[in-house]
Amino acid sequence: MEKYFSKEIETASAEEIKALQDKRLVETVKRVYENVEYYRKKMDEKGVTPDDIKSTDDLYKLPLINKDDLRDAYPYGLLATDLKNCVRIHSTSGTTGKRVVAFYTQKDLDVWDECCARALTAAGADENDVVQVCYGYGLFTGGLGLHGGSQKIGSLTLPMSSGNTDRQIQFMEDFQSTVLCCTPSYASYIGECIEEKGVKDKINLKAGIFGAEAWTEEMRQDIQNKLGLKAYDIYGLTEIIGPGVAFECSAQKGMHINEDHFIAEIINPETEEVLPYGEKGELVFTCISKEAFPLLRYRTRDICVLTKEKCSCGRTLIKMAKPMGRSDDMLIVKGVNVFPSQIEMVLLNKGLTSNYQIIVDRVKSNDTIEVLVEMTPELFSDTVNDISGKEHEITEELKSVLGIYAKVRIVEPKTIVRSEGKAVRVIDKRKLY
């Protein structure tokens, strides 16, 4: 028997959803136009007024925005309410080092909790469950998002945050956790550690909600086998709200979008033209219920397909497929957004050449990132101490900018391939898409 957290919405007819979206969109556009000078200018430039937006049919008329806009408007430029009404921020890295910061009112947090509660319920969780949240807590949305959803459905919530795998497994045994929330690569790693310890029969997991990075069907099977649970995907991004924008159901085939809060579109990333359901393109979201940070037509850069078909779970919310790639060069490493431009900035600041290469791999379920840089006369010395000292400085700087460890490997000059056209800056060996 399928369980729903918001049955009325999750099983509503297409007409009911559209009516709700029409109403909320019109209200949100009016409010954004009045309160957000940055977006008002964009609308004025395009010659669109709030009166032109009468329903979701008019959505295409609104200007698109992207991460560059968030950077330009940093930090308060896209805030649609007084700062005094906001109760929290979350943040993620931006394209050129400047962070992306999103604001939440209490009502926004309630909406977010509800979205995550729907995801957990779809995975079969309720007040009888013990939910172990091993996403990072803090500015990252993963931890507090699932945490809120878990408390909303009344589950016993273990706010573990990420890392310290021995302790994670100990809690799993001692408190008989039934639901695991973390990145898929961490789930796989926990699975390996459980096998090594030989404690699989003491683990009581039944479901896992894994997101924040790309993963394949093969990984799903692998995680399900290792942990003895059903693995569900979840989608989200800080700019829109965090995890819970879309979630998987018992069908495990695509993620239902919480359409009462977010309108999804697929556009051609080149021409920006809206594409019909079923066609591959860039995913664009419009927030229609948020108070503090309601982005309109935000380009996610995720390449994706939307489908509108009857789902065996009974939900009528449209579905998005797993993202199939990116329309920009953003990498997701260990659940953290990494832009090659951030790495380039660090290297240039340290006086290194702009010729570099980033190699991303997955070793034993752990993402690794290696930055190849060419030796320069300035960096070179006759002592290993000098060179490794400078190497260490670069590594530390990368860690502070990216938030994760990246190994620096110095290679001989002119050995990194220079291509005629676009340089091959990134080699991703993980084959996630």
Added chain:
Amino acid sequence: MAIKQLSVFVENKEGALVEVTETLAKNQIDLKALSIADTQDYGILRVIVNDIDKAKQALEENGNIVKATDVVGFAVTDETGSMSKVISILSQNGINIEYLYAFISVLRKNAYVVARVKDNDKAEKILIENGIKLITEDDIKSM
């Protein structure tokens, strides 16, 4: 007084070292002494040669990253404990050795040591005061 050493960056990969030694050979550079510092990813080849300017130019033209450094060179007698004696003198005088390597001259039938220290002048002064013979660029050329 100090002698010149040439350091060359060598990546840990097949053929990297050969390329350097071949370049030196092609340019008639005579290697007097060498040592390699190795790390997981790369090595530093350090050489004492008969013509450092020519060697440096040849390697740079070949695209190598090189660096000339002043190092201290001195002779040690071929007796048990002679090396230990020199190191102990340097140590007692607060001279830290970053690295050192030794070589033998067939012509002169003598052993020599190349040492990298922070303060060359101070190290040389101490060595001279203790009766240890330093070697010069001219010595290198005639070895």
